Amino acid sequence: MGKLKSWGIRGGVSLGKLKSWGIYIGRGVALLFAVSALSFALASASPINPETRYRLSHPGVSQENVTKMREYWGIDEPPVGRYLGWLGGLVRGEWGMSTTYRRPVLDVIGERFSASFALMATAWVLSGLTGFAMGCVMAAARDRWPDRILRRICLFLCSVPTFWIGLVLLAVFSANLGWFPFGLAVPPGVRAESVTLAQRIHHLALPALTLSCLSFANLALHVREKLVDVYQSDYVLYARARGECGAQILFGHGIRNALVPAIIMQFGSVSELFGGSVFAESVFSYPGLGSALAKAGMDASDIPLFLGIVMISAVFIFAGNLTANILTQVIDPRTKGVG
Amino acid sequence: MNNILEVKDFSLAFAMYDGVFHRRMLNVITNLNITVGEGEMVAVAGSSGSGKSLLAHGIMGILPQNAVTGGSVLWRGQPMTPKLLKKIRGRALAFVPQSVTYLDPLIRVGRQITRDKGKLGELISRYHLKPEVARLYPHELSGGMTRRIMICAALAGSPELVVADEPTPGLSRHLAEHAMKHFREMADAGAGVLLVTHDIELAIRFADRIAVFYGGTTVETADAADFVNGDGRYPNGRDGGDGAGVGQVTGDSQDAGGDGAGAGSEPDGTGRRQGDGVGLRHPYSKALWAAMPQNGFVPTPGVQPYAGDLPAGCLYAPRCPMRTQACDVAPEPRPLRGGVVSCHHAV
Ligand SMILES: Nc1ncnc2c1ncn2[C@@H]1O[C@H](COP(=O)(O)OP(=O)(O)O)[C@@H](O)[C@H]1O
Ligand code: SF4
Ligand SMILES: [Mg+2]
Numbered sequence: 001m002g003k004l005k006s007w008g009i010r011g012g013v014s015l016g017k018l019k020s021w022g023i024y025i026g027r028g029v030a031l032l033f034a035v036s037a038l039s040f041a042l043a044s045a046s047p048i049n050p051e052t053r054y055r056l057s058h059p060g061v062s063q064e065n066v067t068k069m070r071e072y073w074g075i076d077e078p079p080v081g082r083y084l085g086w087l088g089g090l091v092r093g094e095w096g097m098s099t100t101y102r103r104p105v106l107d108v109i110g111e112r113f114s115a116s117f118a119l120m121a122t123a124w125v126l127s128g129l130t131g132f133a134m135g136c137v138m139a140a141a142r143d144r145w146p147d148r149i150l151r152r153i154c155l156f157l158c159s160v161p162t163f164w165i166g167l168v169l170l171a172v173f174s175a176n177l178g179w180f181p182f183g184l185a186v187p188p189g190v191r192a193e194s195v196t197l198a199q200r201i202h203h204l205a206l207p208a209l210t211l212s213c214l215s216f217a218n219l220a221l222h223v224r225e226k227l228v229d230v231y232q233s234d235y236v237l238y239a240r241a242r243g244e245c246g247a248q249i250l251f252g253h254g255i256r257n258a259l260v261p262a263i264i265m266q267f268g269s270v271s272e273l274f275g276g277s278v279f280a281e282s283v284f285s286y287p288g289l290g291s292a293l294a295k296a297g298m299d300a301s302d303i304p305l306f307l308g309i310v311m312i313s314a315v316f317i318f319a320g321n322l323t324a325n326i327l328t329q330v331i332d333p334r335t336k337g338v339g
Numbered sequence: 340m341n342n343i344l345e346v347k348d349f350s351l352a353f354a355m356y357d358g359v360f361h362r363r364m365l366n367v368i369t370n371l372n373i374t375v376g377e378g379e380m381v382a383v384a385g386s387s388g389s390g391k392s393l394l395a396h397g398i399m400g401i402l403p404q405n406a407v408t409g410g411s412v413l414w415r416g417q418p419m420t421p422k423l424l425k426k427i428r429g430r431a432l433a434f435v436p437q438s439v440t441y442l443d444p445l446i447r448v449g450r451q452i453t454r455d456k457g458k459l460g461e462l463i464s465r466y467h468l469k470p471e472v473a474r475l476y477p478h479e480l481s482g483g484m485t486r487r488i489m490i491c492a493a494l495a496g497s498p499e500l501v502v503a504d505e506p507t508p509g510l511s512r513h514l515a516e517h518a519m520k521h522f523r524e525m526a527d528a529g530a531g532v533l534l535v536t537h538d539i540e541l542a543i544r545f546a547d548r549i550a551v552f553y554g555g556t557t558v559e560t561a562d563a564a565d566f567v568n569g570d571g572r573y574p575n576g577r578d579g580g581d582g583a584g585v586g587q588v589t590g591d592s593q594d595a596g597g598d599g600a601g602a603g604s605e606p607d608g609t610g611r612r613q614g615d616g617v618g619l620r621h622p623y624s625k626a627l628w629a630a631m632p633q634n635g636f637v638p639t640p641g642v643q644p645y646a647g648d649l650p651a652g653c654l655y656a657p658r659c660p661m662r663t664q665a666c667d668v669a670p671e672p673r674p675l676r677g678g679v680v681s682c683h684h685a686v
Contacts, residue, residue, distance in 0.1 A: 238441035241399045242492070243429025256445050333476040334444060 017329070024325060028318045035314040036090070036307075040083050043303050090311065096304030100296060105308040108292065113312065116281070116288030118200075120273050122208040123280075127216030128266045134216070135223025135262070136255065142228055150220070157217035162276045166210040166283035173206060180206045183285035207284040214276040215269040222265055226258040260332045267327060270320025274313050289313070341415070343500045343531040344375040344398065348410035351393055351402070351555075353646075364407070367393055367646040368555040369654075371410070372672055372679070375500060375531040380522060382534045382542035382563070384627070385552025386643055391535045392437050395504040398533070399434050400424040433498035437505045437535075439485040442477040448488050449473025453495035462491040465521075467514070482509035490518050500531040507538060519545040539627065543567060551624045554644045554654040559621035559685075561678040566619065566628060620680040623655050653682070 055061060070076055077085075089095060095105035134150060141147040157165070173180045181187070181203055186195045230236060230253060239249050277290035285291065293309045296302035329335045351368035368390045375381045383391050396402050398412060400421065412419040414427065428434075442451055452473070453459050459473060466487040477485060486509050493501055501522065507515040515538075522532045523545050536542050542549050543566045551559045619625050629637035641658035644650055650657060652667040659666065665683045672681045 234436065234438060234440040235443040237396075237401045238434070238436050239443070241401050241428060241434040241436070243425070243427075245425075252446075253443050257443070260445070332445075334478050 021326070024322055028322065031318055032311070032314055036087060036311060037083065039307055039310045040086065041079075043307060044079055044082075086307070095308045098296070098302050098305040100302040100305060105304045108305060109289065109308055109312055112287060112289045112292050115286065116277060116290060119204060119207055119211065119281070119286060119288055120277055122204055123211035123214075124266070124270075124273060126208060127212035127214070127219060127269075128262075130212070131216035131219030131266075132223050132259075132262050134220040135258070136227060136250075138220065138224040139227030139231065139254075139258075140250070142224070142231075147224075151224070154217040154221050157213050158221070161279070162210060162214055163279040163283050165213050166207070166280050169206050169210055170283065183283075184287065203286075207280045207286050210283070211273065211276050211280045214272055215266070218269070219262060219265060223258050223262050226261055227254055230254050230257045260328075263331065264324045264328050267320050267324035271317040274317055342374050342376050342413075343415060344373075344533065345413040345416075346371060346373045346394070346398070346410070347413070348372065349394070349397065349412065350409040351390070351397060352407050353403075354405045354407060355647075365647040366555070366649055368397075369649070370556050370669070370672070370681070372557055373533075373550050373560070375533050377531060378526055378529050379548070380526040380532040380534060380546045382536055382546035382549045383552055383557075384536055384539045384542050384549055387537060388645065389552045389643060390555035390646070391537075391552055392504050395434070395437075395502050395533070395535055398502055399428065399432070427499075430496055431499040433493040433496060433501045435489050435493045435501065435503035435506045439477075439480075439482055439489075439509075441489065442485065444477050446476075447474055448477060448480065451477075452488060452492045455495065458495055459491075462495060466491055466517070483511070483514065486510055487514065487518070490521070494521065494525065498525075498530060500533065501525065502533045502535075504535045505537065506534070507536065507541065515541060539566075539631065540633075551621065551627065553623050554649055555646065556654060556681065557672070557679075558655060558682065559619065559624045559678060559680045561619055561624065564618075565678065618676070620675050620678055620685040621655075621682050622659050622661050622685075626658075655682075 055066070058065075086096070093106065095109075097103070098105050098108050101108050134154070138147045138150050138154075170182065174182050184203060186203060187199055236249055236253055239253055244252065274290070277288060278294050279290070280286070281288045281291035282294050289309050289312070292305065293313075296306040296309065349368060349371040350366070353365040353367065355363050355365050357363060371390075371394065373381065373383065373394075383394065385391055393402070393406075397406075397408055398419075400419070402408070414423060414432075417423060424432075442448065449459055449463075449472075452462065460470060463470060463473060468484065468487060472480070472484065472488075477488075480488065486506060490503070490506055493503065503522065506518055510518065519541055522534065526532045526547075532546075534542065534546060539549075543563050546563050549561055549563050549566065550557045551561070619628055626637075626639040628634055630639065639658060644654055644657070652669050653659070653662065654669075656662045656666045661684050663684065668683075670681045670683045672679050675685060
């Protein structure tokens with residue numbers, strides 16, 4: 001009977017659950033520290049630093065200017081001191097100046113984040129819905145031709161790189177058919193205030209499609225496996241023995257049992273989404289975080305912006321995984337009352 | 340008496356693939372016959388692996404895809420077609436599955452019993468479960484609670500036939516008897532009950548007839564009374580205990596008898612004609628009877644043949660003390676002294 005009582009608190013938030021969430025958050029903070037230290041170390045070790053960059057772009061620069069520059073960047077300070085200084089700035093909200101855009105890093109990130117967020121959210125929802133639906137179709141037609149064809153397609157999509165998909169879409173839909181623009185988030189030469197929503201969607205479509213290919217195939221295959229398992233489970237057998245029909249089994253047992261892992265998987269795929277957005281945005285010159293990161297890291301060596309985007313991405317990815325973990329506890333009754 | 344269920348010459352084999360092209364059949368059930376009439380509780384007793392669950396699944400129409408069946412299953416004289424099955428499953432035909440994995444892990448157990456709130460409360464309290472249990476998920480239940488939930492789910496409607504596949508393991512003696520009494524009650528009210536069990540003692544006490552299973556066939560169908568001594572006591576007359584003797588049919592002699600505590604000595608109170616253990620017809624039934632704890636645990640050497648490795652003639656021949664040349668031919672079931680037996684030499 002003591003057992004019965006402890007079940008009673010399932011609805012509320014137990015001490016154990018609070019503790020486990022505390023552990024997640026602690027782990028997240030530790031992760032952010034590790035990411036910041038590692039990326040700072042990598043950026044410092046890069047052969048292209050602000051000084052070499054400056055010398056390259058300003059041949060014959062005076063020694064005086066170089067000294068000023070070294071001072072500005074703190075190049076002569078010990079690396080640990082520079083790291084701590086940067087970290088302190090992060091906490092205070094002073095993320096430094098972007099050398100490419102000549103504006104505060106946080107402003108650049110804020111602007112680009114909204115563009116990226118629109119892109120990633122669209123791709124995420126798109127891949128979630130189509131992936132889940134396609135997984136259901138494959139499972140329902142398992143081992144028959146619709147399943148075989150769709151499975152081939154998914155396996156193919158899983159194995160080709162995002163930028164290649166982007167290039168193909170660009171070639172087909174923009175170059176040949178002319179249905180979609182070649183890139184950017186808004187039509188060139190139009191003032192920001194007068195850009196319509198339709199125009200934004202028009203520009204967003206291909207990059208979002210490209211990006212959604214990344215996780216949708218994976219999700220579809222995963223949902224298919226899960227549903228096939230469910231269909232072979234004893235509880236579906238029992239449902240049939242109790243006179244439930246195909247639709248009742250699909251909606252009452254199949255989708256219900258496949259949805260939990262699918263949602264969790266989709267939240268866990270946020271990191272891939274970020275990684276993919278670098279390529280998708282670069283291919284389509286889409287002005288988001290990903291293309292800014294590629295630019296900051298590769299040709300401009302805009303270290304403040306580069307580190308800032310890395311940090312923001314880490315926070316976002318961690319939030320995705322945390323959501324996946326919390327959702328597991330909230331929507332799957334089997335994990336309730338355990339923590 | 341009208342028959343609700345008739346299983347005639349039922350056979351079941353699995354198509355197995357060795358490699359890609361070579362298909363071979365694995366025979367699990369052969370020549371199986373069983374009937375359940377209105378108001379009748381028939382027990383199927385046999386050791387594990389003898390095909391009892393497959394028989395139950397065959398009746399329910401939930402066999403795996405690679406199962407091939409022969410013979411016929413009749414429902415009130417009509418062939419059990421997929422269409423008829425669809426109509427009666429979950430209504431006139433109820434099923435208690437064997438394993439506790441048959442409940443959907445994401446649905447509260449109350450909803451899996453019945454959506455009828457009044458009926459739910461009644462059943463739950465009848466099985467000594469707290470009302471809160473209805474709001475739990477299957478993983479939060481103990482094995483015994485899950486068993487009771489599955490029994491409740493089967494009895495929530497008003498079935499004409501209940502197929503119960505080992506409904507009592509994990510239940511205390513008291514609860515097992517409680518469930519048996521419930522099944523008995525339903526039978527007394529006119530329903531049919533097909534009880535698959537390896538607890539032969541419970542079968543003897545509550546069922547009308549017992550079909551003894553061996554290697555996927557019924558070797559004998561006998562009145563439950565044939566398993567009991569003339570004085571209503573279990574045959575060796577040992578006394579004491581509280582009826583807690585558990586006669587487990589295992590086929591393998593060393594396991595025979597479960598815990599073997601105390602001989603069940605109370606009259607069963609069902610007012611049935613009392614027979615005599617010697618009334619049994621088939622050598623295997625007699626061996627089973629002798630292996631019951633009340634009868635002194637007398638073991639029979641050897642093990643049950645396994646599916647895919649069934650002997651050609653009588654399935655029991657390798658272990659049978661009475662076998663002769665004639666036993667190289669499989670015996671047909673024949674009526675004998677009010678029962679049915681598949682043995683050339685039974686008298
Ligand atoms: N899907 C299957 N494929 C092949 N053999 C099976 C399958 N299911 C059961 N069997 C075999 O059939 C035999 C009878 O199984 P079962 O009906 O579960 O026995 P029981 O319920 O009497 O313990 C077992 O030997 C088992 O190995
Ligand atoms: S037919 Fe022969 S071998 Fe089989 S049980 Fe009867 S006597 Fe034994
Ligand atoms: Mg079984």
